[in-house]
Amino acid sequence: MTDELFKVKTIGVLTSGGDSPGMNASIRAVVRTAEKFDIKVFGIKHGYFGLINNEIVEIDTHDVSNIIQRGGTFLKSARSDQFRTEEGRAKAAENLKKYDIDALIVIGGDGTFTGANKLSKEHNINVVGVPATIDNDIIGTDETIGYDTALNTALEAIDKIRDTADAHERMFLVEVMGRDTGFIALETSIASGAEVALLPEELTHVDEVKKQLHDMLQAQRRSSLVVVAEGDETGGALKLAEKIKDDFAQYDLRVCILGHTQRGGAPSARDRVLASRLGSAAVKVLNEGHSDIMVGVVNNSLKLTPMRVAISKKKDIDHTLIDLAKTLR
Known part of the structure; x- marks a missing residue:
């Protein structure tokens, strides 16, 4: 959805689920792009667990210096059974409001996006997803961060x-x-x-x-x-x-x-570029009024996919590559 009257002033960013190389590069891109739009950024540690338990700190461009080459995620990641409940999501939304965070960028896979989609629908939170999983199984993007x-x-x-x-x-x-x-x-x-x-x-x-x-x-x-x-x-x-x-x-x-x-390990050049591109795009599309979507790259062009579509099914494997593998044995 879009809303011409909506203006982003503060963004929260978190990484959730399994970590993947390139998450740090994506966080860096979020922070540095937000600075260009005069948007304040809060980092949420330990994913949805930290969102519920108030592990929220303001971060700026200095905090994300010298992290682009590092594997893992400096915001840390965790799974949260509590966030799977309506009560847990209500607590998370309450904490976002406490810090005047009016938009949330979530970096992760389909489980992360499912949680963000519910948070958006139940509490009218503006969310954008950045696909990061080594499994490369998210539709709406040719590759996910960490796969390469x-x-x-x-x-x-x-x-x-x-x-x-x-x-x-x-x-x-x-x-x-x-x-x-x-x-x-x-x-x-x-x-x-x-x-x-x-x-x-x-x-x-x-x-x-x-x-x-x-x-x-x-x-x-x-x-x-x-x-x-x-x-x-x-x-x-x-x-x-x-x-x-x-x-x-x-x-x-x-x-x-x-x-x-x-x-583990330092992300490849390909993953660093993809992560930077998607992290920056997430801020820009939020600033344009989009919400409850995922940013991806298809045929080298930015693609926006509704979150409900991104979580509706797994990306199909390339069957021509299966045929190729059999041919070359």
């Missing part, structure tokens, strides 16, 4: 695993993050030349996995690499290993779970 960095972190690890797998003629099952979506698993499998990729989006038949790996052995491959998304229906890399180990007893079968290494 997580992808490159996973790829660097997989390349090193490939080296040792080849040296010892081992079979490695490498588990990457992706509870509901296989974006990281798919793209790292293509970039690393993995023999098999298992994704939540595709039904996994263990017998088919065994056949593919046997075919690799027949082709005299010296090592085999399987990339598994944590949310794959086999139950992840450890459970898959149990199901196939007897068929490949001649191989030294190993499992490597990359885990939260994918959330």
Whole structure:
């Protein structure tokens, strides 16, 4: 919605849910863009938990100096069961009014946006969402903040695993993050030349996995690499290993779970630019009177998506890349 009479004077900004590289760059962009419009900014620590518990501090351009290159989020992040209740959201809205905060920028994923959408509807709070999650599963943007960095972190690890797998003629099952979506698993499998990729989006038949790996052995491959998304229906890399180990007893079968290494580290240049662009855009669209929307970038152009649409469904994986992965095995 837009309101020509609405003028932003004070903005609150928070990061919520799982952290992702580039969140700091986005906070920095919010603060420095707001300064250009003479808008005061309050940082809310520990996400919605901090909003309910009054962890609200004014921040300025000095506070966000020297953070663009840092992973994590200097505002910290947390999950809040209390915010999921109407009473909790009422307390959050009360605290916003206490500081005369008339607009809120939330940086996170679909859970963060769901909370912001409810806060907006129940208490008439002006909100804008900035998509930041390594899973890259938010519609309305080609990439989410943190995805590129997580992808490159996973790829660097997989390349090193490939080296040792080849040296010892081992079979490695490498588990990457992706509870509901296989974006990281798919793209790292293509970039690393993995023999098999298992994704939540595709039904996994263990017998088919065994056949593919046997075919690799027949082709005299010296090592085999399987990339598994944590949310794959086999139950992840450890459970898959149990199901196939007897068929490949001649191989030294190993499992490597990359885990939260994918959330950490300095953000890539691509993520820093995307985060800066979206953080700045969030302030500008609020100042133009927009609310209850998410800012994204599609085909290199800014795109505004209603929050209700952004949280209504997951972004679909690129099936042409699935076909490519199968072709290149």
